[in-house]
Amino acid sequence: MTDSAPSSQEYLDQELARRQKLQQLQAKGIDPFPARVQRSHTIAEALVAYEAGQLDETPVQLTGRLVALRIMGKLSFGHLQDGTGRLQIMVRRDLLGAERYNDFFKKLVDLGDIVAVQGPMVTTRTGEITCQVTGMTLLAKSLRPMPDKWHGIKDPEVRQRQRYLDLLANPEVRQVFRTRAAILRVLRSYLDGEGFLEVETPILQSVYGGAAAEPFVTHHNYLRQDLYLRISFELYLKRLLVGGYDRVYEIGRDFRNEGISHKHNPEFTQLEFYEAYTDYVGVMERTEAMLATVAQEVTGGYEVQWGEHILNFRPPWPRIPLRQAIFDACGIDYNEYPDADSLRTAMRALKIDAPIEATRGKLIDKLLGLFVEPNLIQPTFLVDYPVDVSPLAKKKVDDPLTVERFEGFVGGMEICNAFSELNDPIDQLQRFIDQGRDFEAGDKEAHPVDEDYVNALSYGMPPAGGFGMGIDRLTMLLTNQTNIREVILFPHLRPES
């Protein structure tokens, strides 16, 4: 017994039938996986050329997967699908040749095989544009049966573990990821057009920062050094402002070692941009313009169907002070509670779970998440956040407990976070030290001190506005999905047992 492929008895009947056909093909001298292929048009190109009257009787050479077969006596139909579309093929015994039709096409070709066909484009009696096949060659034999042609794949576990089956069986899934690509394309195009420079910064970091989150830890064997996977790009991008690039952005992956939910994946795609000589008000305006552009170009309009809601991305968005929003939602004015203990007492009086270890900022964040966020369906900005949960944002001149920060909410989710960037190195160091106290007190998400970053600020960073947005969540909104796994090709899943 070797570790080679299982014997034929171990295959289920359908795979066995296909493997027997594979052997028959090889016995006939036909390579079931040839290296070279001739193609004159993609399916989309062939359809366009035919409808434009450019083809006449000229044969085209097309390639793709056989996704439907209707075999009949002397004339059969099927559908061929490539990355650009789907086209009916008509296979006639008299045109293909009796032997090729009976002994190759009908006997040895299966649903799911990848083939090349050639022949002229015609229109059938029912009016469907069709390739009338005069030659067919196998490009790749499919050894496993295709999913149900009508129902596709529904089992969510199979859909995510074997995404290739999901994609090949469910066209609407293919469209989601095309839209995702379009969103990234439009965002880049918008930012490039506004003079932003796209950059790349380290994913492996010896000091993580820029967000409140627990990191993943990894290890460099030869340096004998623990490293963190980044939780944001922020501190590196602002070093570039110090370096003299006034407008920079990065699109890439962040990693946060936290819970998984319908709106959280351990790795997720983030856009951050930093713009010198503006502030959070300027960034709000840019956010509105940028997302209006994306909605317009990706969906064709400012109004986007999302579940039972129609989201309207037309600027401007309502701007509500966070304090006001929380007060309106639950009656607590957090300005009346200047420390964590008093706020906790007030929350508990309303039967709200308020953990003893939570800082005042964490408690406010909890009120936000509990009472405000789920109701912010239409694009809305909440503005002016407590300083203790915003260690990188500039304080308001008239209120040192509040920073110039906003978060954007759509569909009951936070999709972006932005502020006037703190560029005072002395204040920044003090904020890091205050965060260190929270960390000592048990807050694993408290921001660590990044001395090199403070050093960079001490050379002078221009006043700037910065912005971060979750691309996955934006994609959910623009593709009418309510689960982040539907917009990530290979979401994190537990290993199969």
Next chain:
RNA sequence: GGGCCGCUAGCUCAAGUGGUAGAGCAACGGACUUUUAAUCCGUGGGUUCGGGGUUCGAGUCCCUGGCGGCUCACCA
């Protein structure tokens, strides 16, 4: 992590209170020159997620483990 729900043929799904596990598609054999979820005749296909238990008998009831979904908690 908690609660609820799910896992049956390759795929989509059925199987009152425990009593020989079925259908459609797919597959296999046959008929068929304008079909398009092709149609018609015939055939095969199962560790009912794994393990244990109750019972004469378990897809079904009990215990346990795995994976997944929804939801709450936490977080972007």
